[in-house]
Amino acid sequence: MNEPTADLNHPQLPRRPLGPPLSEPSCWHDIRVTVNGAPVCAQVESRLLLVDFLRHRLGLTGTHVGCEQGSCGACTILVDGVGVRSCLTLAVQADGSDVRTVESLAESGELNRLQRAFHEEHGMQCGFCTPGILMSMTALEESSEVIDDDAIMEHLGGNLCRCTGYVNIRNAARRACLRERSRPVDEGADRDA
Amino acid sequence: MTPEEEGPAPFIGRSIPRVEDDRLLRGQGRFIDDLQIEGMLEVAFLRSPVAHARIHEVDLTAAAGLPGVVAVYNAAALVGRVEPLLNSEELRIPEGIRSTIDPVVRIQPMPLLASGEVNYVGQAIAMVVAESRYLAEDALEVIDVRYDELPAVIDPEAALEEGSPRVLLEAEDNIGIHLEHGTGDVDQALRSAAVIVEDTFASQRYVPSPMECRGIVAHRDPFSGRLTVWSNTQTPHRVRGHIASCLGLPADDVHVVAVDVGGGFGQKGILVVEELLIPLVAQDLGRPVRWTEDRQENLTAGSHAREQIHHITAAADESGRLLAVRDRFVVNLGARNMVGLVVPYNSLCHLIGPYRVPNVQIEATGALTNTMFTSPYRGAGRPEATFAMERIMDRLAAKLEMEPAELRARNVVTPQEMPYQTGLLDRRGLTQQYDSGDYPEMLDRAVKMIDLPRVRTEQQKARVDGRYVGVGFAMYLEATALGPFEGAKVSVLPSGRIRIHTGAPSQGQGHRTTFVQIAADALGVEMGEIELVAGDTATIPFGVGTIASRALVTAENAIHQAAVLVRQRILDSAAELMEVDPADLEIADNQVVVKGSPGSAMSLAELMRAIPMTQGGSGRDGLSEVSYFQPPNYATSSGLHAVVVEVQPATGRVEILDYVVVHEAGRIVNPQIADAQIVGGTAQGIGGALLEHMQYDEAGQPVTSTFMDYRLPTVDTVPDIRLAEVVCPSPTNALGVKGLGEGGAVGPPAALANAVEDALSPFGVVIHSCPLTPDRLWALLRAGRATER
Known part of the structure; x- marks a missing residue:
């Protein structure tokens, strides 16, 4: 196990499990992850779920837990650019990864195009499933695949919403993401390897 | 009232974008599980793994000794401290119903933790309080309980048979509810009828399934001594009353706050044992405590x-005019009768729906079974009644060889008959009276929108090609x-901004937008100057909540009334200070302005600052008014779903080709939000029509306890839905509004079943029932083919 280096420590965050821990110290692991662009270095118990690490250790409560069974998609985040169910992922599995949550989307302070589309199309009601849907669509948007209606439907297929009936979600996703060819160069071109 | 003729366009009726979205899109919602209080403990429940048993020796010793465990509770720990749970508000029997119908209503209060007997899988037996949920769940593993299993009864009709095992040993039998109600003389009408159809139509068990599960946080603040409870409830004031009486506290010392709520649909509208236990633990331990339900729970x-x-019978004359409807129905109440007459009576008084039926006889029985208890879910008895009525209408049309839309046209109540009295008693025990509506127009619109003659032609052509298309209606x-x-x-705040408080919180309906639209119109100020706080019991003494398609009508009319009063107070106070006549003043840009001389103005902030210094100021609560609205009658909304499907006989797969909803809900405050409520409700109904089915095995084990087995609609289940609107403002309130939250969910099972039957x-x-899954349809097709031969 690598000894974490001090310069990676986020000053605000508890580096160690707060007592009483969830397991014996022999089952603790040092992890280094980048969360929404900031380096985080922490010790986590082996059984700590990634979603609990994000929500309760880092205070990033925008990622929601809807089922803990991997079927509703509310906890979807990006790990190294790929949509992942954080309720079925252990925190230790994220070691060395780049993790992004809904809190990263409005980077400039303004809502991004995808977020705006959900507002404009009324693609949300209670808003509980919304972060997971936004992250699923962000994964699609940043991918190099052709984003046609089939791709949108497939990527939305893993997210449950109980309020909207999906019609406005589909409309919002189409408005924000639909593109026939590869994405314009000015946006996220660095991701198209 | 709203500003004068030349004033700005009113906000009511406009699709104002939602003000609540921004926060939620940034991941800055504050749902129950997002609250973080220093030192907060977490709770996990041990729940019964068997459907019916005597329980002995709930031994907590080992659990209490595990790391991080702070407290453990079983029923013995609560003896003499708390009473079993009763949803008292829902259990009241209105005087008119009691004196006229005299129903049997037996209530079985729910012990907060099971004592001596468990009678459904999932019943709470013990509670562990620990430093984290992980550690609390660890401790559940070592709680020792001995179960002596008893026979379980799952089927509600079997439960009513003589000699059936008792579902709950302490109950005298398995009947929770029994009542009969009607009008006219059904027997005589049946004797004179040209056509009689009878059949059995059942609605399956659903789980409302909001995306956020239940949750509650409680904390006694050492500074104020008050108990603060954050709950994702739809009815915070009711929760306050129950917690206060459970813990023996004055209601003023219990402060209940509904934070962001991730969908409710009725499941969060009734009190549950956890809502009483978590505050109790917080009082006991003096530390903040949280329980978050998981999805399996x-x-x-x-x-x-x-x-x-x-079991429904309909009779008509040879032209298809309805003469009588008789319905005998059984409701599966589950392990206990928790909400009294609410659902059965709602089914009863919505059964005949938009139709003129001179003779009606309805018998309702509520059966106890060893299953989770049932309670109102979006529609609350209406979808079940509509399924029976709209199915029998199509059976009647088939027997008469009549177009189902035509049969409906011959029987709907007309606008000229409004207000229309059915001859039955409504839920309040008063004469049931539909306030307004235009059912013939709705039918006409739906028939035109789906182009019924074209669908019929194509249906005939398709059959030649071996394709099976059908059309179904449900009103x-x-x-x-x-x-x-x-x-x-x-209230006008010191800054001059306006704040509204109401008891009806939002679970996604967008109250911060729609309620503010109404206030902005009444006050004559911009929406951006007004904010809404809903569901905080410290800010308004009394409230009911957001259930039963009531919030918009009841809360918005209360807001309208209070805002009209505040506007007048603003004008009067400013007139006194500015030494002008109130009639010469108007409110514009958050200022009180002398009409025609924009130079003489006083901002609301200046006005607020000046009021304490005025002569009358000491007798007034600033610029603030409280108003309560009591609806004089139900505002009767209506809907019509028309759907065209194609069914593949080889596989039983149903494809929706066209889905039209025509709705009528009075004056619409925000069309975009209203439409989305209709669509969202319709999607839930489609889920029930095609997928959702909460199932138990014969021993009472739930077999659909994950979202892999209890199948919610996904993005490709729900088609684009075409909407049309008929507007009949309600005469029951000043705004002319009606509720519409539940309506969408009422129509789909009946409409889709009618369409599929038509196709096949x-x-x-x-x-006879939903969901219309491929395997169930395939089995029906096979049986149908067999009888054909």
Whole structure:
């Protein structure tokens, strides 16, 4: 196990499990992850779920837990650019990864195009499933695949919403993401390897 | 009232974008599980793994000794401290119903933790309080309980048979409810009828399944001594009352706050044992405590809904005019009767829906079974009744060889007959009266939108090609604006901004937008100057909540009333200070301005600062008014779903080709939000029609306890839905509004079942229940083919 280096420590965050821990110290692991662009270095118990690490250790409560069974998609985040169910992922599995949550989307302070589309199309009601849907669509948007209606439907297929009936979600996703060819160069071109 | 003729366009009726979205899109919602209080403990429950048993020796010793465990509770720990749970508000029997119908209503209060007997899988037996949920769940593993299993009864009709094992040993039998109600003389009408059809139509068991499960946080603040409870409830004031009486506290010392709520649909509208236990633990330990339900708990031990079996008979003359309807139905109440008459009576008084039926006889029985208890879920008895009525209408049309739309046209109540009295008693025990509506127009619109003649032609052509297309209609009414009241407090703040308080919180309906639209119109100020706080009991003394399609009607009328008063107070106070006549003043840009001389103005902030210095100022609470609105009658909304499907006989797969909803809900405050409510409700109904089915095995084990088995609609289940609107403003309130939250969910099972049966009519298939899954349809097709030969 690598000894974490001090310069990676986020000053605000508890580096160690707060007592009483969830397991014996022999089952603790040092992890280094980048969360929404900031380096985080922490010790986590082996059984700590990634979603609990994000929500309760880092205070990033925008990622929601809807089922803990991997079927509703509310906890979807990006790990190294790929949509992942954080309720079925252990925190230790994220070691060395780049993790992004809904809190990263409005980077400039303004809502991004995808977020705006959900507002404009009324693609949300209670808003509980919304972060997971936004992250699923962000994964699609940043991918190099052709984003046609089939791709949108497939990527939305893993997210449950109980309020909207999906019609406005589909409309919002189409408005924000639909593109026939590869994405314009000015946006996220660095991701198209 | 709204500003004068030349004033700005009113906000009511406009699709104002939602003000709540920004926060939620940034991941800055504050749902129950997002609250973080220093030192907070977490709770996990040990729940019964068997459907019916005597329980002995709930031994907590080992659990209490595990790391991080702070406290453990079983029923013995609560003896003499708390009473079993009763949803007292829902259990009241209105005087008119008691004196006229005299129903049997037996209530079985729910012990907070099971004592001596468990009677459904999921019933709470013990509670562990620990430093984290992980550690609390660890401790559940070592709690020792001995179960002596008893026979379990799952089927509601079997439960009513003589000699059936008792579902609950302490109950005298398995009957929770029994009542009969009607009008006219059904027997005589049946004797003179040209056509009589009878059949059995059942609605399956559903789980409301909001995306956020239940949750509650409680904390006694050492500074104020008050107990603060954050709950994702739809009815915070009711929760306050129950917690206070459970813990023996004055209601003023219990402060309940509904934070962001991730969908409710009725499941969060009734009190549950956890809502009493968590505050109790917080009082005991003096530390903040949280319980967050997990999905398996929600699917098995969160309230269920809908399960009803209707044996219905309809009689008509040779032209198809309805003469009589008789319905005998059984409601599966589950392990206990938790909400009294609410659902069965709602089914009863919505059964005949938009139709003129001179003779009606309805018998309702509520059966106890060893399953999770059932409670209102979006529609609350209406979808079940509509399924029975709209199915029998199509059976009647088939027997008469009449177009189902035409049969409906011959029987709907016309606008000229409004207000229309059915001859029955409504939920309040008063004469049931539909306030307004235009059912012939709705039918006409729907028939035109789906182009019925074209669909019929194509249906014939398709059959030649071996394709099976069908069309189905479902009409329903929705008595909205349940009383007894809702309140609003409208205040001008020191900054000159306006804040509204009401008891009806939002679970996604967008109250911060729609309620503010109404206030902005009444006050004559911009929406951006007004904010809404809903569901905080410290800010308004009384409230009911957001259930039963009532919030918009009751809360918005209360807001309107209070805002009108505040506007007048603003004008009067400013007139006194500015030494002018109030009639010469108007409110513009958050200022009080002398009409025609924009130079003489006083901002609301200046006005607020000046009021304490005025002569009358000491007798007034600034510029603030509280108003309560009591609806004088139900505002009757209505809807019509028309759907065209294609069914593949080889696989039983149903494809929706066209889905049209025509709705009528009075004056619409925000069309975009209203439409989305209709679509969202319709999607839930489609889920029930095609996928959702909460199932138990014969031993009472829930077998659909994950979202892999309890199948919610996904993005490709729900088609684009075409909407049309008919507007009949309600005469029951000043705004002319009606509720519409539940309506969408009422129509789909009936409409889709009618369409599928129509598509499969060459095979002689009759649909008696949903969901219309491929395997169930395939089995029906096989049976139909067999009888054909």
